[in-house]
Amino acid sequence: MVAITIKDVAALAGVSVATASRVLSGSPATSPAARAGVAAAAAQLDYRPNAQARALRSTHTESIGLLVSDVRNPFFADLAHTVEQAALAAGYVTLLGNANERKEQQDRYLDTLISRRVDGIVVAPLGDGSGSIRSLIERKIPTVFVDRTVDGLDVPSVTTDSETGIRQAVAHLAAAGHTRIGYISGPQAISTGRDRFAAFTRAVAEFGLSQDPDLVYFGDFQAASGSAGVHALLELRQPPTALLAADSPMAVGAIAILHKRGLRIGRDVALIAFDDIEWFALLDPALSVISHSVEDMGRIAVKMLLEVIGGGTPESVVLPSELIIRASSSAPISGVPDSPAAVSPASGPSPRKN
Amino acid sequence: MVAITIKDVAALAGVSVATASRVLSGSPATSPAARAGVAAAAAQLDYRPNAQARALRSTHTESIGLLVSDVRNPFFADLAHTVEQAALAAGYVTLLGNANERKEQQDRYLDTLISRRVDGIVVAPLGDGSGSIRSLIERKIPTVFVDRTVDGLDVPSVTTDSETGIRQAVAHLAAAGHTRIGYISGPQAISTGRDRFAAFTRAVAEFGLSQDPDLVYFGDFQAASGSAGVHALLELRQPPTALLAADSPMAVGAIAILHKRGLRIGRDVALIAFDDIEWFALLDPALSVISHSVEDMGRIAVKMLLEVIGGGTPESVVLPSELIIRASSSAPISGVPDSPAAVSPASGPSPRKN
DNA sequence: CGTTTCCATGGAAACGATTCCACGACTACA
DNA sequence: TGTAGTCGTGGAATCGTTTCCATGGAAACG
Structure with missing residues (x-):
């Protein structure tokens, strides 16, 4: 040294x-x-x-912070990649933190980023507006929310309109004859968890499908809870004939347990996932997904952050989502999955359709 | 502010x-x-x-840098996750950089990390020992190589012994009757690319399989080159009956193109990938892989880096690899893939076997 | 040729923390 | 009661850089 x-x-x-x-x-x-x-x-x-000395004197560091909630989620890995590339192109380096879906780790990293005086922060927030995230806005540190928002915090954001995609997915399943759709939800403490659940609830009502509350399982956006969700839903007396997972790790967990139970995706049970991951198309059957552009999200987030750093107050952006139909959901229903639970007479093509 | x-x-x-x-x-x-x-x-x-002021005076920053070659590669995303968790447990925050398999971006991030006076750096290096990576060791900045090494640079490292796993894979394919194995290699400018290729070459010789140089395609460790590799190999006059991909993104690219060509993995052509990614087991057929522990790698790398920071000179560690046999490689060969190229009389179970 | 303007340069203050050193007050011991 | 030791405290130096300000020499002007 x-x-x-x-x-x-x-x-x-x-x-x-x-x-x-x-x-x-x-x-x-x-x-x-x-x-x-x-x-x-x-x-x-x-x-x-010495960047420290330089920053000490000149109050800006040519660096931004990016705090994602889980690097192992391919969606956030892709986001990290686009944000980092966009920032680099603008002359900023990106310091990446991983909250691991835990509030105390989020606070820890936020504190570190504040201490290191990054010029701005892009964050996919979790939790409510308490803790370090509040310090962020009180200190007027340039901040942009990405993918998620926090209620009551007036921060520019780039998010996805889940409504359209989820409505399309439910419509598509209803058209194939499904009346009982199992929903593996994200946590209600996270804005995307809430939004997607609300969209699902509205769509199910609109198409006259079963609103049985047992058809909703609340997971935590991580793989294990996807498995647990499938397990719980298939044990119902009237199990669903289609499943909708609110993010990709939970979809992976769901697929794993469906395989283990010997259920054929696309025939015994339909499956659609939120988030389009490259290799979802490689599964057999290929997985139907609700797609939204992570490239746009990352690029726009950086552009907005630079505006905030420059003193502007950009408008929040909502990106579209859309259903991509593949084999995992395109066959007409073939009846009730072979659940160990009793086969219910009420399942199958139902008179309540439409 | x-x-x-x-x-x-x-x-x-x-x-x-x-x-x-x-x-x-x-x-x-x-x-x-x-x-x-x-x-x-x-x-x-x-x-x-103010972390800048503190670091200026006290010469250590309680932070380490982690430079991976591609965040979108699940292997490195997992690595980032374990390194970050291990560092956090030891009281360090991790600044993550993404070289994107490009030398100039690696240099850029390395410079930034040096400037920011991180206490140490874990890096999966690419290129030779030129550029900023040399400054790193000349300045005696605590450094540990992970996954890869650089020839001629005496830096403690955690790597995988590819030899064992690759030898097992080749043996397994030879036992199933394959004599022509196509190898989708990583670039020879990267140590893992070289090591795995060398191991493959040795194993093929050992088991008396075809050493036809056309059976080796040199990719760049990214998905598109996996597709290109399959394309090239299947166009051979004597196409291989089994494929071995040197990393997971190239395996993904390979699978995509095999699907598109209508070839059934595990029946028409066997496939084995280096790197065990969670969802490889979810594919149908499940993908055989050469597995090595990314958790151990990350954990040990951080432990070693802390030793170097503490003034020690830890021994390099080589972790084992092993073949995990799944359906994509377990069927006996069924003959030549239906390549659009002319079917060669010399292919199929060959007299040259063993 | 004298005065003004310009411009490259060096000295020194400043950024926000840590840490050495000296000082004063107190306790403890002989 | 005098001296030594302990301990909490404040002043000031320090880290490496940027930037304000003053200076001095040269060019340009009348």
Whole structure:
């Protein structure tokens, strides 16, 4: 850890630190001779400016923070990738934090990002407006919410309109004759969990399908709860003939347990997932999904954050979602899955259809 | 962006900045009265220490950098997750960078991490020992290589012994009657690309299988090159009856194109991938993989980095790999894939076997 | 040739924290 | 009661950089 400072560079170039600093930061008020000397000295010593000292003096760091709720969720991995690329293109580096769907980790990272004086933060928030997320807005640190929002916090956001896609999915299932759709929901403490659940509830009512509350299982957006959800739903006296999972990890958990139970997706039970993940199309049968553009989301989030940093107050953006029909949901219903529970006489194509 | 400094806290508490600093950093040489006063003042003002200023004075930042080559590769997403959790448990925050398999982005992030004076860096390096990666070791910045190494750089590393797993895979395919195995390799500029290719070459020779150089396609560890590889291999006059992909994104690309060509994995052509990704087991047929533990890799990398930071020189670790046989490779060969190319009389179970 | 303007330069203050050092007050021991 | 040791405290130096301000020399003007 040998420390090479601007003082060393200045000494080698035979100028003062002030001049060296001016050259290194590209100030016009420098002579060609000084420019050449300092540049040569810096190169020779492999000088790297101390970002701490620089930030201490000049109050901006050319860096932004990105806090996602789960890096292992491919949706957020993709988001991290696009945000990072967009930020890099604008000259910012991205510090990525992973809240792991836990509020205390979110607070921990938020504190760190505040301490490190990032110029702005893109966050997929969880929890309510308490804790460090409140400090963020009280200190007027440029912030943009992505994918999720927090009630009562007036922060620009980029989110998805889940309504359209979910309505399309329910319509599609209803048209295939399904009347009992099992819904594996996200937690109601998270805005996307609430929105998607509300959209599902409205759609089910609109198409006259069963509103049996037992058909909804509340998971936590992680894989294990998808498995638990399928398990719970299939144990019902009147199990659903179609399943809708509110995010991709829960869909993965659902698929795993369906395989284990020997149920054929697309024939014994239809399945649709929210979030389009590249390899969902590679499954057999290919998985129907509700798709929304993670590239747009990341790109727009960065653009909005830069506006906020620049003093603007951009309007929030809502991106569309749409159903992509593949084999996992396209066969007409073939009856009740072979659940160990009693086969209910009320299932199958129902008179309540439409 | 209102700035609350330790000066404000000290003033409110009615003590000097020195005393405030001592209380806030938990020095024992403080009176209970001072402790209480300063703590109250800090809480009331919602004081967050300026990490820049702190680091400037005390030369360590309680943060590490993690530079992965591709966040969208689930292997590295998992790695990021474990590294971050392990670091957090040790009191460090992780700054994640994504090189995107591009050397100039790797250099860019490395420079940033050096500038920000992270206490140490875990990196999955790409390229040779030139560029910023050399500055890293010349400055004696604590560094640990993970997954990959760089020739000629004496840096502690955690890697996988690809040899065992690949040998098992080739043996398994040979036992099923395959004599022509197509290999979708990683780039030879990356250590894992070289190691796995070398292991494949040795295994193929050992088991007396075809060493036809056309059976090797050199990809870039990303999905598109997996597709291109399958395409090229199946166009051979004597196409392979089994495929081995050197990482998971290329396996995904391979599967996509096999589907598109209407080839049945596990029957028309066997497929094995390096890297065990959770959902590979969910494919139909389930994908045989060469598995290695990403959790161990991340955990050990952090442990080693902390040792280096503490002044130690830990031994490099090589983790084992093993074949996990699933349906994609377990059927005996059924002959030549229905390639649009002419069916060669020499393919199928061959006299050259063993 | 004298005065003004311009401009590159160096000295020094500032950013916000930590930490060395000195000081005063107190306890404890002889 | 005098001296030594302990302990909490404040002043000031320090980290590496940027930036304000003053300075001095050269160019430009009349």
